[in-house]
Amino acid sequence: MQTESDDAKKLHPSLEYLIKKQSFIVPIIAVFVALIIGSVLIYFQGANPIGAYKTILQASLGNERGLIRTLEKTTPLILAGLAVAVALRVGLFNIGAQGQLIMGAFFATWAGFTFTNLPALIHIFVGLLAGIIAGGLWAAIAGILKAYRGVHEVISTIMLNSIAIAILDYLVNYPYKEPDQPLPRTVPILESAQLPKIGFVPVGFILALLVATFISWLINRTTTGFRFNTVGANKFAAAYAGIKIKYVVVSSMLLSGGLAGLGGAIETLGITYRFEPAFNKGLGFDGITIALLARANPIATIPAAFLVGILRSGAPTLQFDYGLEPEIVDLLLALTLLFVAAPILGKLIFRKRAEKSENVSSGWGS
Amino acid sequence: MSKFLQRHQKAVLSTLLVIVIAYGFYFWDSVRTTSILNFSLSYALPLILAAMVGIIGERSGVVNIGIEGQMLLSAFVAFFAAVATGSLIIGAFLGMASGLLAGAFLGIAAVKWEMDQIIAGVVINIVAAGITSFYYTPGQSLPAIVPRIEIPYLSQIPLIGQVFFNKSIFVYATLILVVVLQVMLFTSKWGLRTRAVGEYPSAADTAGINVYRTRILNVAIAGVLAGTAGAYLSLDAAGWFERGFTAGRGFLALAIMIFGAWNPFGAMAAALFFGFASGMASQLQADEVINIPQQLINMLPYVMTLIILSLAAGKVRPPGAVGQPYKKEG
Numbered sequence: 001m002q003t004e005s006d007d008a009k010k011l012h013p014s015l016e017y018l019i020k021k022q023s024f025i026v027p028i029i030a031v032f033v034a035l036i037i038g039s040v041l042i043y044f045q046g047a048n049p050i051g052a053y054k055t056i057l058q059a060s061l062g063n064e065r066g067l068i069r070t071l072e073k074t075t076p077l078i079l080a081g082l083a084v085a086v087a088l089r090v091g092l093f094n095i096g097a098q099g100q101l102i103m104g105a106f107f108a109t110w111a112g113f114t115f116t117n118l119p120a121l122i123h124i125f126v127g128l129l130a131g132i133i134a135g136g137l138w139a140a141i142a143g144i145l146k147a148y149r150g151v152h153e154v155i156s157t158i159m160l161n162s163i164a165i166a167i168l169d170y171l172v173n174y175p176y177k178e179p180d181q182p183l184p185r186t187v188p189i190l191e192s193a194q195l196p197k198i199g200f201v202p203v204g205f206i207l208a209l210l211v212a213t214f215i216s217w218l219i220n221r222t223t224t225g226f227r228f229n230t231v232g233a234n235k236f237a238a239a240y241a242g243i244k245i246k247y248v249v250v251s252s253m254l255l256s257g258g259l260a261g262l263g264g265a266i267e268t269l270g271i272t273y274r275f276e277p278a279f280n281k282g283l284g285f286d287g288i289t290i291a292l293l294a295r296a297n298p299i300a301t302i303p304a305a306f307l308v309g310i311l312r313s314g315a316p317t318l319q320f321d322y323g324l325e326p327e328i329v330d331l332l333l334a335l336t337l338l339f340v341a342a343p344i345l346g347k348l349i350f351r352k353r354a355e356k357s358e359n360v361s362s363g364w365g366s
Numbered sequence: 367m368s369k370f371l372q373r374h375q376k377a378v379l380s381t382l383l384v385i386v387i388a389y390g391f392y393f394w395d396s397v398r399t400t401s402i403l404n405f406s407l408s409y410a411l412p413l414i415l416a417a418m419v420g421i422i423g424e425r426s427g428v429v430n431i432g433i434e435g436q437m438l439l440s441a442f443v444a445f446f447a448a449v450a451t452g453s454l455i456i457g458a459f460l461g462m463a464s465g466l467l468a469g470a471f472l473g474i475a476a477v478k479w480e481m482d483q484i485i486a487g488v489v490i491n492i493v494a495a496g497i498t499s500f501y502y503t504p505g506q507s508l509p510a511i512v513p514r515i516e517i518p519y520l521s522q523i524p525l526i527g528q529v530f531f532n533k534s535i536f537v538y539a540t541l542i543l544v545v546v547l548q549v550m551l552f553t554s555k556w557g558l559r560t561r562a563v564g565e566y567p568s569a570a571d572t573a574g575i576n577v578y579r580t581r582i583l584n585v586a587i588a589g590v591l592a593g594t595a596g597a598y599l600s601l602d603a604a605g606w607f608e609r610g611f612t613a614g615r616g617f618l619a620l621a622i623m624i625f626g627a628w629n630p631f632g633a634m635a636a637a638l639f640f641g642f643a644s645g646m647a648s649q650l651q652a653d654e655v656i657n658i659p660q661q662l663i664n665m666l667p668y669v670m671t672l673i674i675l676s677l678a679a680g681k682v683r684p685p686g687a688v689g690q691p692y693k694k695e696g
Contacts, residue, residue: 041500093484149676154431154484156675158617159668166665174659285495288488327500327609334489334496341489343479 024300027293030339031307038332047322055321056314064200066313071205072271074309076101076280078208079263080287081294081301082215083139083256087153088296089219090252091232096142096157097260098284099164102277103138104131104261106168108268109275110176112189123192128265135261136254138164143253147246153253161284169277178274185276195270204266209302211262216298228252260284282330286312289337308333377631392525402649403529406641407537408603412437413640415540415595416619417626417633418547419469422588424628425551426581427564427687428476431487432468433592434616435494440465440596442498445508445607452509454601461597462590468494469589473582480691491616499609512536512602536598543591548630560584564685567692577692592616614668621671627682636674640667 039049060070080097087094094100108131115126142160145151172184195203219225230238231248239245264280272279286308293307294300311333315326371378392399416433423430440461448457468490475486512534521531530541551557559580562570567577599615600607622640626632647663650656 093488095488145672145676150679151672151675154488155617155620156672158614159621159671162614162668163665163672166661166668170659170661173661285492288492292485325500327496327502330496331500332496334493337492338489341481341485342475343481 024295027295027304027340030293031336033339034332034335037335038328041331042322042324042328045324047318047324052318052322052324052328055317056311058314059317060310060314068197068200068202070306070309070313072202072267073313074306075202075204075208075270076263076267076283077286077290077305077308077312078212078301079259079266080283081290081305082212082298083260083263083284084287084291085294085296085298085301086215086219086228086259087252087256088291089225089228089232090248091235092143092146092153092249092252092256094139094142094157094253094256094260095154095288096139096160096284097256097263097287098282099157099161100135100138100257100260101264101284102168102280103164103264104135105264105268105272105280106171106186106275107131107134107261108265109186109189112193112269112273113187115193116190118192120192120194123190124195124269127189127193127269128262131261131265131268132258133261135264136258139253139257139260140250143250146253147249165277168275172275172277176275183276186274188274189269193269194273195266202270204270207266208263211259212298212302215259219298224251260287286333289333289340292337292340389525396525398649398653400525400528402642402645403525405645405648406638407529407533408641409644410634410637410641411537411540412595412599412603412615413619413622413637414544414634415591415598416616417623417637418543418630419588419592419595420620420623421547421551421626421628421630421633422560422591423472423585424623424685424688425564426560426584427567427685427690427692428473428581428585429483429487429689430472430585430588431484431620432472432490432494432616433487433619434612434614435487435491436465436468436472436589436592437596437599437616438491438498438610438612439468439494440593441600441611442494442502442596442607444593444597445600446501446503446506448508448601449506454508454510454512457601458594458597461601462593465589465591465593465596466586467589469592470582470586472589473585476585476691477578477581480693483689483691495610498611502607502609504608506607508601508605511605534602536594536602539594540598544630544634551630561685563692564687567687567690571692571694577694581692618667618671621675624678624682624684625674628685640670643667643670 035053039053042049042052058066060066080101083097083100084094108127111127111130112123115123118126138160139157142151142153142156145156146153169184172186176186178185178187197203198206219228227238227243227248230241230243231245231252235245238248263283267280267283268275290301290304290308293304311329315329318324318328319326388399388403416437419433419436420430443464444457444461446457447460448454451457472483472486472490475481475489476483514532514534515538517531521527523531530537551560559570559575562573562575563577563580570580571577595615596612599612604611618640619637622633622636625636626634644663644667647656647658647666651658651660651663
C-alpha cells in the first residue's frame with residue numbers, strides 16, 4: 001500500500017525489481033528473445049538471419065583485427081555501463097552518461113595536446129585524469145541540482161547532454177579547431193599521451209576491467225558502497241541512520257560521471273587520438289542497456305558490455321555482406337532492453353516470485 | 367466574468383501586457399515582429415502538444431518520460447506513411463495511431479505491470495530510436511505540403527491575423543485543444559476523476575472510480591496528442607525526417623509542463639516564451655546585433671530548462687501520487 005503521499009516520500013525511486021528481484025537468467029533469456037525477434041526482422045529485410053548473426057560473430061571475434069576492434073569498442077561501454085550502474089545503486093537514473101563521456105573525451109584530448117615534454121606514463125595519467133574530472137564535474141551539476149533544488153536527474157542529465165554537445169561543437173569549430181582543415185576537429189594528441197597495447201590487448205581494456213573490479217569492491221565491501229545502497233533502497237531510513245543524503249547524491253553522480261568521462265578519455269587516448277564530434281556517438285545510451293542488462297552489478301557490466309561490443313564491432317560488415325543497415329544493432333539492443341526492463345519475461349518464467357516482488361516507483365519528488 | 371478576472375488577475379494582466387508590447391513592436395517594425403512571432407508559434411507548437419501529454423499523464427499519476435520517443439516514432443510513421451500512400455491525411459492518422467500505441471504501452475507497463483515509470487519511459491525512447499534509425503531510408507520527400515487555411519476576416523487583423531489565423535490545421539487543433547483541456551480538467555467529471563486519481567488514488571478508489579482504467583485510458587489518449595505533435599513536426603513544420611529528429615523536445619516539454627504548474631494555459635504560455643526566446647535570439651543573430659556562434663544559441667533552450675527547473679523547485683507542486691503505482695488493498 002503506497003498510495004498515500006507520505007509513503008510516496010519514503011519510497012525512494014529504487015529499482016529493486018531490476019536490481020535484486022530478477023534472476024540472472026532473465027537477462028540471458030531477454031537477449032535470446034531479442035535475437036529471435038531480430039532474426040524475423042532481418043528476414044523481412046530480405047537477408048538470411050543466421051548468416052547475418054554468423055557474419056557479426058565472424059567479423060567481431062573471428063580474426064585478430066576484429067577481436068582488437070571488439071575489445072576497443074567494449075572498453076568505453078564497460079565504463080558507460082558502470083556509470084549508469086553506480087547511479088542506479090543510489091536510485092538515480094543517469095541518462096547523461098553520453099554527455100559526461102564526450103566531456104571526458106574532449107578534455108582528455110585537450111590534456112593530450114596541451115601538455116608537452118611530459119614522460120609518457122605521466123602524460124597518459126594526466127589525460128585520463130582530465131577525462132575523469134571533466135565527466136565527473138559535468139555529472140555533478142545534475143547531482144547538485146537534484147540534491148539542492150530537487151530537479152529530476154533524468155531531465156537535467158538529458159539537458160546536460162544537449163548542452164555538452166553544443167559546447168563541444170563550439171569548441172571544435174572555433175577555439176580548438178585544427179587549422180586549415182575542413183572538418184571540425186581538434187589537433188591530434190601527442191605521442192606521449194597515447195595508450196599502448198600489450199600484445200593485441202589494448203591497455204584501456206585492462207584498465208576498464210580493473211575499474212569494474214574496483215567499483216564492485218567499492219559498492220559491495222566499503223562504507224561508501226553501503227551508504228550508496230542504503231540511500232538507493234530507502235532514503236528515509238538512510239537519513240534516519242545519519243547518512244548525509246545530499247552528499248551521497250552529489251558524490252555518486254561525481255563518481256558516475258567520472259566513470260563515463262574515463263570511458264571517453266580511454267577512447268581518445270587509445271583509439272581516436274583526437275576529438276571529433278562524430279566519435280563516441282551513442283555510447284552513453286548503450287550504457288543504460290548494459291547497466292540494466294547487468295542488473296546494476298558492476299562485474300556483470302563486463303559481459304553485458306562485451307555482448308554490445310560484439311554487436312557494435314561486427315555490425316558494419318552486414319552492410320557489405322547483406323546490405324543491412326548497421327542500425328539493426330540499435331533495434332536489437334532496444335528489444336533486449338524492453339525484455340529486460342519490462343517484467344513480462346520474469347513473470348512468465350517465475351510467475352510466483354515475480355508476483356511477490358514489491359513494486360517500485362519513481363516520481364518528481366526529491 | 368468578474369469572478370474569473372479576480373481569480374486570474376495576474377494571468378489576465380500579463381496577457382494584456384504581452385499583447386500591448388507585441389503591438390508596440392509591430393508598429394515599430396512589422397516585418398520582424400511578425401516573423402519572430404511566427405517562429406515562436408511554430409517552435410512552441412510541438413512543445414505545447416507534448417506538454418499536454420505530460421499534463422494528462424501526471425495529473426492522473428503517471429510520469430511520462432517517453433514523450434520524446436512517442437513523438438519520434440509518430441513523426442517517423444507519419445512521414446513514411448505519407449510518402450508510401452501519397453496522402454498526408456493517412457500519414458497523419460497513422461502517426462497519431464502509433465502515438466496511441468506507444469501511449470498504451472506506457473499505460474499498461476506503468477499501471478498493470480507496475481513497472482518503474484521512468485524506466486518504462488526510457489524504454490519507449492530507446493525502442494523508438496531503434497525502430498526509426500533502422501527503418502529510416504534517406505532521400506524521401508512528401509507528396510504535398512500541409513495547406514494553410516486562411517480564416518476569413520480574422521486573418522485580416524494586423525499581426526494576430528498573420529500569426530494565428532493563417533495556419534495549418536495542426537495549429538488550430540492545438541489551440542482549441544489547449545482551451546478544451548483547460549476547461550475539461552477543472553470543470554468536467556473526467557477532469558475531476560483524473561485529478562482525483564493523480565492526487566489521492568485510494569480515496570478515488572473508495573469513491574468508486576476505477577483507478578487503473580482511468581490511468582491507462584488517459585495515458586493512451588495522451589499518446590494520440592504525442593502522435594499529433596510528431597506528425598506536425600515531420601509533415602508540417604519540417605517536411606522531412608531524419609534520425610534523432612525530435613532533438614529532445616519531449617524533455618523540454620516536461621520542463622514546460624512544470625514551468626506551467628501542470629496547467630494547460632500555463633504550459634502554453636511557457637512554451638510560447640521558449641519559442642519567443644529562441645526566435646528573438648535567431649533574429650538578433652541574423653541582424654548581426656549580437657554575434658554568438660550558432661552552436662551556443664542552440665544551447666539556449668536547454669540551459670533555460672535547467673534554470674527554470676531549479677527555480678521552480680518548491681514553488682510549484684506536482685500531483686500528489688505522481689510516479690506511484692496504485693495497488694488495491696486486500
